[in-house]
Amino acid sequence: MAEVKLFGASTSPFSRRVEMALKLKGVEYEFIEEDLKNKSPLLLKYNPIHKKVPVLLHNGKPIVESLIIIEYIDETWEGPSILPEDPYERAMARFWAKLLDEKLLGAWGSPFSRRVEMALKLKGVEYEYIEEDLNNKSPLLLKYNPIHKKVPVLVHNGKPIAESLIIIEYIDEVWEGPSILPQDPYERAMARFWVKFLDEKCMPAMWKAFWSTGEEREKNKDEAIEHLKFLESEIKGVELITDDKFPNLSKWADEYINSSFVKENLPDKDKITAFFNARIRAPDETKYFPKA
Numbered sequence: 274m275a276e277v278k279l280f281g282a283s284t285s286p287f288s289r290r291v292e293m294a295l296k297l298k299g300v301e302y303e304f305i306e307e308d309l310k311n312k313s314p315l316l317l318k319y320n321p322i323h324k325k326v327p328v329l330l331h332n333g334k335p336i337v338e339s340l341i342i343i344e345y346i347d348e349t350w351e352g353p354s355i356l357p358e359d360p361y362e363r364a365m366a367r368f369w370a371k372l373l374d375e376k377l378l379g380a381w382g383s384p385f386s387r388r389v390e391m392a393l394k395l396k397g398v399e400y401e402y403i404e405e406d407l408n409n410k411s412p413l414l415l416k417y418n419p420i421h422k423k424v425p426v427l428v429h430n431g432k433p434i435a436e437s438l439i440i441i442e443y444i445d446e447v448w449e450g451p452s453i454l455p456q457d458p459y460e461r462a463m464a465r466f467w468v469k470f471l472d473e474k475c476m477p478a479m480w481k482a483f484w485s486t487g488e489e490r491e492k493n494k495d496e497a498i499e500h501l502k503f504l505e506s507e508i509k510g511v512e513l514i515t516d517d518k519f520p521n522l523s524k525w526a527d528e529y530i531n532s533s534f535v536k537e538n539l540p541d542k543d544k545i546t547a548f549f550n551a552r553i554r555a556p557d558e559t560k561y562f563p564k565a
Contacts, residue, residue: 277302278330280316282309284449286375287339287399288327294343298352309397325399340370375400376428378414380407382540384476385437386425391538392441396450438468467504475500 279295279302281288295302307316307326319328319335329336329345336342347355356363377393377400379386393400405414405424417426417433427434427443434440445453454461478497485493505520 276332278305279303280305280307280313280319280328280330281326282307282397284397285309285326285399291327291329291339291342291346294346294355297355298346298350300346300350340367376403377401378403378405378411378417378426378428379424380405381544383407383424387538387540389425389427389437389440389444391535392444392453394538395453396444396448398444398448438465438472470500470504475504 277295277300279288279291281291281304283306292304305313305315307313309326312324316326316328317324319330320326320337323337325337327337327339327342329342331345331349336345343355356366375393375398377386377389379389379402381404390402403411403413405411407424410422414424414426415422417428418424418435421435423435425435425437425440427440429443429447434443441453454464475497478493478500482490482493482497
């Protein structure tokens with residue numbers, strides 16, 4: 274049995290950095306490939322808190338988190354130093370390594386943040402999630418998205434990418450795994466069109482219909498219904514969940530939210546209900562479609 278085992282994923286940059294550290298030190302190890310969509314009992318045993326790769330197993334003892342593992346390797350085995358000897362320079366190396374990790378700045382109730390999280394998880398990308406208070410946006414968010422000042426923002430190798438649809442295409446192009454957009458150029462163009470239609474037409478109209486009152490609500494409701502009718506007529510060929518008024522669209526929505534993968538990434542029902550109840554009681558000027 275090998276003294277050193279590494280549980281990782283070939284597509285994970287966190288696993289790769291640990292492998293590089295082991296090879297730099299000349300450490301012999303056994304690599305155990307993990308399926309991030311069907312994690313092994315051993316991975317869950319050795320990393321029960323985060324349930325993610327990489328995990329280094331040395332003499333039967335697990336070490337988790339790639340940067341912690343790398344420091345452990347540096348301190349345990351002889352060979353070229355990975356971190357600088359000087360304490361300040363070592364602190365700076367830790368700082369920059371942490372900064373360059375994949376980060377997602379988002380808000381738990383934002384559908385735009387949720388769609389990016391789902392894309393990352395679908396690709397098996399490990400990332401740090403940073404929750405933003407949209408009423409008191411952090412200096413980090415304002416630094417990384419100074420133009421729109423909104424979530425989500427993906428930080429990859431220290432470089433920020435903003436706007437959820439742009440982020441999703443970036444994720445699809447950068448990381449291996451299941452394709453998010455179709456391969457065919459025309460089908461890909463149609464996917465972009467319909468997502469844009471949902472974001473810019475359907476969602477704002479439904480939001481305004483939900484929050485407005487009296488004649489304005491009826492007007493907004495009619496606008497929302499017109500958009501949904503158009504969407505309903507175009508989704509006939511999709512076999513997916515349903516309601517009397519919009520059978521095709523409803524059928525699609527039901528199957529979507531009942532997907533086990535989608536369910537795992539939806540916001541907590543009680544929490545989102547409390548959020549909307551609070552918004553109902555809020556002053557009228559706060560009831561806007563959330564573009565953050």
